Amino acid sequence: MGHETSTPSRMVELDALRGIAAVAVLGYHFTTRYQEQIGHVGGPPVDLLAGKYGVYLFFLISGFVIFMTLERTRTAADFVVSRFSRLFPGYWAALLITSAVVYTVGLPFQRLPVGQWLLNFTMVQEILGAEHLDGSYWTLQIELFFYVQMLFWYMLGQLRRIHWIIGGWLVLATVEGLCEKHHWHFSYWVRELMILRFIPFFAIGILFYxxxxxxxxxxxNLTMLLCALLAIAVGERPIFLPVALVCCAIFALFVRGHLRFLDSRFFVFLGSISYALYLVHQAIGFVVIHHLEQHGVPAWLACGTAALATLALATLLHTTIERPAMQRIRDAWRASRMQALSPR
Known part of the structure; x- marks a missing residue:
């Protein structure tokens, strides 16, 4: 493996990057995406199209963090509890809050039939054929499938062969991309369950770790990194290579220690609420923007108000539900494990 360096248990800069990426996605949704789906009165205040690619930075962060987590995980059950407590309580709470807004004062097109709404509680509603209540949810299934793949390799004891695994991912991703470009058949289930359109970005995160x-x-690792970029260049649409290069540049700065300025109170706060903000901003934000613009509020002010409202809501969700629920689940799991280990 080579010489190991110390890795801080808490990567504050990564949390900060997650927060910045969430704000970038919010900016894209409130300006460009809202314009595409509904239309700002008088046109969008600005075009923040580039913000949509913030989700690819999430994928790199997940690759980095999940591999680091599994290296330190004692059992598969520990990992499952850790990920469940991190993802689902906040998600279910956000889903209920979003539902309350959408089904009372929301726009008609936002409301899903009851069957599709119920499937949203699984977090894998897309592969089950249902629409997302909030358009941002599409990345959650991808994250979940990545966790499952990594857990699979962990349980087989194969993470020490991660470079071979990444090599296999990149070959499959390239083949799938070429099939897509040339309209050749490729298995839908293999593509979706192995998240082949996104796996090179997770691989880049692992390689930076x-x-x-x-x-x-x-x-x-540098050679494999170049292979991942090549897979993206060959298999994906042209825009994704510059997106990957920008993500690589950000991570290069991070691993070289040049992002320590992100370790500030503001960015720590933004990082802490990033998941909650990602979950509640789009559908609720669109409702806020629509109603304000209908009452004559300029688009820029409507977007700014929606941003502040969803930031406040995300803070509330994080402090009252997401963080306490995660702590309770993990404490209960630790207690049950200690009880199981203690002599009768």
């Missing part, structure tokens, strides 16, 4: 943690194997 390896670069950070195991400096001695830098040649191998």
């Amino acid at each position: 390896r670069l950070h943690r195991y400096p001695a194997e830098w040649r191998l």
Whole structure:
């Protein structure tokens, strides 16, 4: 493996990057995406199309963090509890809050039939054929399928062969991309369950973790990184190569220690509420913008008000439900495990 360097247990800069990415996605949704779906009165205040690619930074962060987490995980059950407590309580609460808004004062097109709404509680509603109550939910299934893949390799004891696994991912992703471009058949289930359109971005995150943690194997990781970029260049639409390069540049700065300025109170706060903000901003924000613009509020002010409202809501969700629920679940799991280990 090579010489190990110390890795801080809490990557404050990564949390900050997650927060910045969430705000970038919010900006895109409130300006460009709202304009596409509903239409701002008098046109959008600005075009923040680039913000949509913030989700790819999420994927790199997940690759980095999940591999780091699994290296320190004692059992598969520990990992499952950790991920469940991190994702689902906040998601279910956000889903109920969004439902309350959408089904009372929301726009007609936002309301789903009851069957589709219920499927949203699974977090994998897209593969089950249902629409998302909030358009932002599409990335959650992808994250979940990545966790399942990583857990699978962990349980087989194969994470030490991660470079071979990444190699397989990149070959499959390239083949799928070429099939898509040339209108050849490729298995829908393989593509979706293995998240082949996004797996190179997760792979890049893992490789940056390896670069950070195991400096001695830098040649191998750098070579694999170039292979991941090549897979994106060959298999994806042209825009995704510059997106990947920008993500790589950000992560290069991070692993070299040049993002320590993000360790500030503001960015720590933004990072802490990033998941809640991602979950509640789009559908609710669209309702706020629509009603304000209908009452003559300028688009820029409507967008700003929606941003502040969803930031406040995300803070409330994080402090009253997401964080306490996560802590309770993890404490209960630790207690049950200790009880099971204690002598009768």
